[in-house]
Amino acid sequence: MDLxxxxxxDKLNIQEKxxxxxxxxxxxxxxxFFGIEEEGRSYFQLYTKVxxxxxxxxxxxxxxxxxxxxxxxxxKGNKVRPIIVALTTLGKKIEILKNRKSLASxxxxxxxxxxxxxxxxxxxxxxxxxxxxxxxxxxxxxxxKPKKIRKLxxxxxxxxxx
Numbered sequence: 001m002d003l004x005x006x007x008x009x010d011k012l013n014i015q016e017k018x019x020x021x022x023x024x025x026x027x028x029x030x031x032x033f034f035g036i037e038e039e040g041r042s043y044f045q046l047y048t049k050v051x052x053x054x055x056x057x058x059x060x061x062x063x064x065x066x067x068x069x070x071x072x073x074x075x076k077g078n079k080v081r082p083i084i085v086a087l088t089t090l091g092k093k094i095e096i097l098k099n100r101k102s103l104a105s106x107x108x109x110x111x112x113x114x115x116x117x118x119x120x121x122x123x124x125x126x127x128x129x130x131x132x133x134x135x136x137x138x139x140x141x142x143x144x145k146p147k148k149i150r151k152l153x154x155x156x157x158x159x160x161x162x
Contacts, residue, residue, distance in 0.1 A: 023115045030113035033083040046070045058102045066092050
């Protein structure tokens with residue numbers, strides 16, 4: 001019985017790692033745009049607004065094939081909901097992230113789309129419920145990121161999410 005149980009636990013751990021990997025890959029080319037007013041309801045109005053911000057505010061080229069999908073997340077209410085933008089290439093995402101400082105004079109800001117497994121421990125720290133294990137979790141997650149990111153920048157970016 002113990003051998004069967006151990007086998008199931010091992011299989012579950014492997015499946016959790018696979019799910020984490022797939023979630024990271026799914027969000028790899030995504031960005032989250034904040035502060036974009038909720039004017040229209042259609043996909044094309046939302047796409048046009050995001051493309052306008054990229055071309056006019058950030059002075060980047062934005063072709064129709066650069067954006068794969070745009071959608072608002074969260075429940076409709078009094079607050080302006082963020083927009084998840086799925087880009088077709090990782091290069092375009094990096095280009096946008098490099099130029100996001102050009103939005104400093106606007107009400108818009110952009111951050112990467114992090115998986116829930118990354119956001120949960122980071123939110124605890126931002127909200128002041130940080131213990132040593134939570135800090136270690138965030139340090140471990142950030143050390144496994146493919147690009148260098150400062151912990152302070154990461155936590156400051158999350159302040160808008162709670």
